[in-house]
Amino acid sequence: MTELQNKALFLDRDxxxxxxxxxxxxxxxxxxxxxxxxxxxxxxxxxxKIIVVTNQSGxxxxxxxxxxxxxLTQWMKTQFSNHNIEIADVYxxxxxxxxxxxxxxxxxxxxxxxPGMLLQGIKEHNIxxxxxxxxxxxxxxxxxxxxxHIATRVxxxxxxxxxxNAKQSADLVIDSINDLPAFITL
Ligand SMILES: O=P(O)(O)OC[C@@H](O)[C@H]1O[C@@H](OP(=O)(O)O)[C@@H](O)[C@@H](O)[C@@H]1O
Ligand SMILES: [Mg+2]
Ligand SMILES: [Zn+2]
Numbered sequence: 001m002t003e004l005q006n007k008a009l010f011l012d013r014d015x016x017x018x019x020x021x022x023x024x025x026x027x028x029x030x031x032x033x034x035x036x037x038x039x040x041x042x043x044x045x046x047x048x049k050i051i052v053v054t055n056q057s058g059x060x061x062x063x064x065x066x067x068x069x070x071x072l073t074q075w076m077k078t079q080f081s082n083h084n085i086e087i088a089d090v091y092x093x094x095x096x097x098x099x100x101x102x103x104x105x106x107x108x109x110x111x112x113x114x115p116g117m118l119l120q121g122i123k124e125h126n127i128x129x130x131x132x133x134x135x136x137x138x139x140x141x142x143x144x145x146x147x148x149h150i151a152t153r154v155x156x157x158x159x160x161x162x163x164x165n166a167k168q169s170a171d172l173v174i175d176s177i178n179d180l181p182a183f184i185t186l
Contacts, residue, residue, distance in 0.1 A: 005128035008088070009043045010118060010150065013054035015137030015159015016177065017076070023058035025068045027075045033158050035178035037083040046186035048133075049088040049125055050080075053117040053144070059094035060104030066094060088125060091117035112136075113143035122148060133184065135177065139166035154180065 014020040019031040040050050058064050069092060077087045093110035100106075110116035122129055133152040134145035137159025145153045146169065155162060155170040156177055167173050172183055 003126065005131070006049055006126055007047065007131035008049040008051050008121065008125065008127045008133075009040070010121065010132060010134040010145070011040075011050065011052050012112075012134075012136035012138070012141045012159075013052050013090075016135050016156060017052065020137070020159050023061075023063050025058060025064035025072055027072060030072065030076065032079070033177060035176055037080070037085065039177045039180050040080065040085045041083060042181045042186060043133075043184075044085045049127065050085060051088050051121045051125065052090040053112070053121065053134075054090070054092050055112050055140075056092045056094050057096040057100065057104075057111070059092075060096040060100030062101050069094075089121060091121055093117060112138075113140040113147070115144045115147035118144055118148035118150065133180075135180065138162065139169055142166065142169035152184070154183075156180075 011017055017036055018024060019033060021029055024030055044050055056069055059066055059069055073090050080087050095104050095106050095108040095111055097107045129149040130151050132150045133154060134150045135154045135156055136142060137156055142153045153170050154172045157175050174180060
């Protein structure tokens with residue numbers, strides 16, 4: 001008998017969960033995007049695991065440390081739990097292929113557009129990508145999701161500006177995360 005698999009809402013962080021002020025690493029500059037809690041609550045209550053996948057080359061570049069990132073992540077998870085939402089996991093890539101301190105300088109499998117973080121989440125949380133959604137603000141988020149066979153790829157206009165090519169890579173383009181629940185049958 002096949003084991004029942006989970007569904008997940010995968011979220012990019014900067015530009016989707018919080019305003020992308022550029023390499024955010026402190027709670028004081030972490031500004032939640034309008035609608036993120038209410039939308040996540042709807043998906044969480046409908047049985048979706050909420051999983052964050054974020055490129056954090058700011059670590060590799062030496063702007064902040066892994067410890068800084070982990071402390072901010074703990075704080076972020078607490079804010080979600082204050083809204084009765086559990087973040088199942090947060091995956092991050094500290095690497096950069098060109099500009100990083102030696103230990104982080106590599107062409108890794110985790111930096112989006114590579115699908116490594118998504119594949120790890122799918123494996124570790126027994127997730128069926130056919131029942132998943134990925135929300136991002138960049139072409140690289142959509143490319144990673146496609147490689148991981150995530151069924152529904154959504155671009156949101158709350159982060160970086162994107163071009164026609166990026167739009168073509170998405171199943172859905174929305175102005176705000178507030179608009180997401182209306183498009184998905186929960
Ligand atoms: O959007 P996610 O994946 O959560 O995180 C992106 C951030 O780590 C930073 O990624 C950088 O890109 P580079 O990593 O330098 O290419 C820039 O886009 C920054 O503005 C941004 O803050
Ligand atoms: Mg982003
Ligand atoms: Zn990486």
